[in-house]
Every structure is written in C-alpha cells, then in structure tokens.
Amino acid sequence: MIDGSQILVTAGIVLAFALNGAVIFTILDVKGASWMQRRPGPLHVGLRGFIFPLAEIIKFFQKEDITPTNVDAPVFKWAPAYVLASVFGLFVVVPISPTLVGSDLDLGVFYLLAISSLSTLGVLTAGWSSANKYSLMGGIRAAGQLIAYELPLILAVVGVVIQAETMSLVGIVEKQIEFGLPFALSGQGLAFLIFMIAATAEMMRVPFDMPIGESELVSGFLTEYSGVRFLIFYIAEYMNMFVLCAVASTLFLGGYHVPLLPPEWVNFYGPVVLITKTVLLGFILVLVRWSFPRFREDQLQNLAWKVLIPLSLLNILITSIMKVVF
Amino acid sequence: MEALDIISYFLLLGLLLVSVKVVTTSNVIHAAISLVFTLAITAATFLLLSAEFVALVIVLVYIGAVIVLFLFGIMITRAPLGQNAELDNDKNKSLALVVSLSIFVIFSYVMFNTFDSQIIVTTGTSTELLGEILLSRFVFPFEVVSFVLLAALIGGITLARQDNALVDENQI
Numbered sequence: 001m002i003d004g005s006q007i008l009v010t011a012g013i014v015l016a017f018a019l020n021g022a023v024i025f026t027i028l029d030v031k032g033a034s035w036m037q038r039r040p041g042p043l044h045v046g047l048r049g050f051i052f053p054l055a056e057i058i059k060f061f062q063k064e065d066i067t068p069t070n071v072d073a074p075v076f077k078w079a080p081a082y083v084l085a086s087v088f089g090l091f092v093v094v095p096i097s098p099t100l101v102g103s104d105l106d107l108g109v110f111y112l113l114a115i116s117s118l119s120t121l122g123v124l125t126a127g128w129s130s131a132n133k134y135s136l137m138g139g140i141r142a143a144g145q146l147i148a149y150e151l152p153l154i155l156a157v158v159g160v161v162i163q164a165e166t167m168s169l170v171g172i173v174e175k176q177i178e179f180g181l182p183f184a185l186s187g188q189g190l191a192f193l194i195f196m197i198a199a200t201a202e203m204m205r206v207p208f209d210m211p212i213g214e215s216e217l218v219s220g221f222l223t224e225y226s227g228v229r230f231l232i233f234y235i236a237e238y239m240n241m242f243v244l245c246a247v248a249s250t251l252f253l254g255g256y257h258v259p260l261l262p263p264e265w266v267n268f269y270g271p272v273v274l275i276t277k278t279v280l281l282g283f284i285l286v287l288v289r290w291s292f293p294r295f296r297e298d299q300l301q302n303l304a305w306k307v308l309i310p311l312s313l314l315n316i317l318i319t320s321i322m323k324v325v326f
Numbered sequence: 327m328e329a330l331d332i333i334s335y336f337l338l339l340g341l342l343l344v345s346v347k348v349v350t351t352s353n354v355i356h357a358a359i360s361l362v363f364t365l366a367i368t369a370a371t372f373l374l375l376s377a378e379f380v381a382l383v384i385v386l387v388y389i390g391a392v393i394v395l396f397l398f399g400i401m402i403t404r405a406p407l408g409q410n411a412e413l414d415n416d417k418n419k420s421l422a423l424v425v426s427l428s429i430f431v432i433f434s435y436v437m438f439n440t441f442d443s444q445i446i447v448t449t450g451t452s453t454e455l456l457g458e459i460l461l462s463r464f465v466f467p468f469e470v471v472s473f474v475l476l477a478a479l480i481g482g483i484t485l486a487r488q489d490n491a492l493v494d495e496n497q498i
Contacts, residue, residue, distance in 0.1 A: 075355060105378070106452070114383075114385040114390060117389070117394070120390070120394050121394060121397070127401075128355060129355070139401065140402060143394060143398050143401075146394075147395075
C-alpha cells in the first residue's frame with residue numbers, strides 16, 4: 001500500500017517543479033519590474049542577469065541567522081516551516097501532464113484548498129513570536145486578509161467543480177478538452193477573475209501587500225527574520241505565486257492542453273504549455289503590481305466581503321442553474 | 327500491513343504526547359500550536375483508515391479556520407510572550423481527572439461493546455457516494471444543520487452590530 005519509490009518520485013517532482021517555479025518567477029518579477037519602470041534590472045550576474053537568483057540564494061546563506069533575545073524561540077524558528085510545508089503540499093496535485101503529476105487525488109481541488117489554509121498559521125505565529133509590535137500588526141493584518149480572501153477563492157473554485165463534475169485536477173483538464181473550450185471562456189469567466197484577485201491577495205502581493213507594507217510596518221511579520229529563515233519566506237512567496245498561477249491555468253485555462261497539437265504527444269508538450277500559461281498569468285501579476293497603489297485595510301476587507309463573496313455566490317447559483325437546465 | 331501498523335502506533339504515541347502538551351503548557355500560543363499538531367495527527371490517522379474526506383475536512387475546518395481564528399482572537403486581545411501563571415489552575419485538577427477518566431471509560435466501553443475484537447477491512451469511501459447519501463438519505467439532518475449554522479451566523483452578526491445601535495450618533 002505504501003510504496004517507498006512512489007513517495008520518492010513524488011517528492012522529486014514536487015521539488016523540481018517548486019524550485020524551478022520559484023526561480024522562474026523571481027526572474028520574471030525582477031525583469032518585469034525593470035521593464036515596467038524603465039530602470040536597469042539585474043544585468044551583470046551571468047547571462048545578462050538571468051542567473052542572479054543563484055547569487056541571491058548564496059548571499060542569504062552567508063548572512064547570519066539572527067534569533068533576537070526576546071522572541072519565543074521555538075515558535076519563531078518553526079514559523080517558516082508551516083509556510084514551506086503548505087506551499088510544497090500544493091505542488092503535489094498540480095498536473096504537469098496527464099501522467100506527470102505528484103498524485104492525482106480524487107479530492108484534488110478540496111486538498112488544494114485545505115492545504116493552502118495552512119500558510120496562515122506560519123504567518124500568524126511568525127508575527128506573534130517576533131516580540132515586535134510591527135510584526136504583530138503585520139501578522140494580524142495578514143491573517144485577516146488570508147481569512148477574508150480564502151472564502152472567494154474557495155467559492156470561485158466551487159463553480160468549476162460544479163461544471164466539471166469532478167474534483168480531480170486531471171479530470172477537470174480532461175473535461176475542458178472534451179468540451180473544447182477552457183472554463184474561463186465557457187461560463188467561468190467571472191470565477192476566473194475572482195480567483196485571480198483572491199489569489200493575488202493570498203500571495204500578499206501589491207496591491208494587497210498591507211501585511212508587509214514596507215513604508216508603514218517596516219516589513220510586517222518578516223521584520224525580525226534574517227538569513228536562511230528570511231530566504232525560506234522569500235522563496236515560499238514566489239513558489240506560492242507560481243503554484244497559484246499554475247492552479248489557475250489548470251482550473252480555468254485548460255492546463256497542459258492546447259488545441260491543434262496532437263493529443264498523443266501531450267507528455268512532451270504538456271509541461272511547456274502549462275509553464276507558458278503560468279508565466280503569462282505571472283506576467284499579468286507583474287503588470288498589476290506596478291500599476292496599482294496599495295489598498296487601505298478597510299478597502300481590502302470591503303472588497304472581499306461586499307464584492308467578491310456575493311459575486312462568487314452568484315456565480316455558483318448561475319452555474320448550478322445552467323447545469324440543471326442543460 | 328506491518329508497516330502501516332508501525333506507522334499508526336508512532337502516530338498514536340505522538341498524538342498522546344502533543345495532546346498532553348496542549349493542557350500542560352502555560353503559554354496560550356504554545357497550547358494552540360500543540361492543538362494544531364494534535365489535529366494534524368488525527369487527520370493522518372483518518373488518512374491511514376482511508377477516510378480521505380474526513381482527514382481533509384479536519385485540515386480545512388479545524389486547522390485552517392478554527393485554530394487560525396483562535397490564534398487571531400488570542401493575538402488581538404492579549405498574548406504575553408513566555409509563561410502565563412494564570413493558565414495553571416490547581417483547584418480543578420481532581421475534577422478534570424474525574425471527567426477525563428469517565429470519558430475514557432465510556433468511550434472504551436462503547437468501542438469494545440460495538441466492535442468486540444472483529445477486524446473491519448475498509449476499502450475507502452468515495453466522495454461521490456458520500457455526497458449522494460448526504461443529499462438523499464440524510465437530506466433532512468443536512469438541511470437542519472445548515473439551518474442551525476445560518477441561525478448562528480445571523481446571531482453573530484446581530485451581536486456584533488448591537489454596539490453600533492447603542493452609540494449615539496452625535497458622540498462620534
């Protein structure tokens with residue numbers, strides 16, 4: 001029942017997918033920022049700056065890992081682990097091709113939503129254990145935001161599940177192939193929009209970065225972290241961004257499938273197609289990041305509770321009616 | 327099944343350790359984090375019993391929502407770092423002992439009475455089947471539960487809004 005080699009293979013897929021995703025999105029973010037703002041980005045390390053993430057990682061390993069005197073040491077030290085575990089857990093069910101998937105669970109979508117809620121725990125404990133009022137405020141803001149935006153995220157996905165009649169991610173992609181159109185273009189456009197907005201808030205990226213808010217809260221719950229532990233939060237943030245974009249392209253944009261290519265070759269072009277879609281979504285996130293100012297805390301909560309949640313409930317209603325009618 | 331047996335014994339031992347830690351620690355946040363591990367190990371036990379849905383519900387509802395709200399509440403109000411002497415309550419120790427012992431006895435009695443020593447082999451439950459049963463055979467309890475939850479939701483909102491009504495508009 002428990003197959004050791006299968007577990008190793010899954011772990012290998014997850015690690016390769018997650019770490020490469022983090023590197024791709026770090027480069028995308030920094031190069032995109034320099035392109036959007038007309039400023040020179042990283043240009044000097046390696047191939048016109050394209051291997052700078054490596055230099056960045058080595059830099060963080062050289063830094064001292066400081067544990068301030070007054071912090072609650074065990075809680076403080078283990079907080080990054082929850083975030084990392086949650087993000088790695090997400091990669092397990094994302095299908096890179098019909099067969100190249102960590103584990104194609106029947107409850108794939110449900111698993112994704114359950115595991116993604118764990119990262120809140122890491123952020124909250126990090127904020128509290130730092131013994132710093134800015135960290136605590138950052139942690140509480142982060143938790144409030146993550147709780148508020150988890151609901152539209154879940155409710156938006158419910159529409160897709162109703163339309164696809166399955167919770168397996170491979171099954172959802174197969175349904176879109178069968179139907180001929182990705183769900184974003186066939187009834188779930190609103191859900192796609194809600195999902196992307198809520199996902200941006202879950203990533204705590206601009207315009208939803210109050211928890212970090214450099215100019216108000218120094219760095220929020222990250223203030224007291226340094227060295228490797230900061231690096232873990234930093235990488236987890238990019239991995240989270242990558243995996244949420246990959247999930248969005250799987251649920252709404254047809255995942256590893258692209259029309260006109262022969263279906264029997266999907267194992268060859270599947271990964272390329274999925275990563276292209278993911279990077280395109282990531283590019284939109286970069287455009288948003290440099291185009292919008294930061295929300296105010298009350299505006300953020302209003303957007304979640306008064307706009308996104310009612311809209312996603314409406315989407316569920318419409319999808320169910322359409323499902324019964326057709 | 328040897329490997330699974332060993333894994334489940336380790337899990338149960340871990341469950342015992344962390345759940346004792348929940349009640350013995352004198353720091354609220356440490357107790358909450360130990361509770362997270364207690365629930366995580368419970369979820370893992372359900373996974374070993376091939377009840378995937380229950381395991382994921384525990385993760386989503388208890389760890390993802392209830393504990394996070396606990397932590398949120400503790401942090402918004404008062405959460406001193408380090409030990410908190412107020413949490414130790416020596417007066418009720420004997421009462422707690424009686425209550426937990428009686429729960430233990432009742433549960434073991436029920437378990438032994440129902441299952442005796444028969445071994446039940448489960449093949450796992452399909453979520454489809456679960457959904458169908460919930461919406462056909464158990465549809466009435468299901469609706470009742472949703473009604474109770476709705477009432478609780480409305481009650482919560484009413485309680486939260488009451489302060490607003492009492493505040494005089496001119497004072498603001």
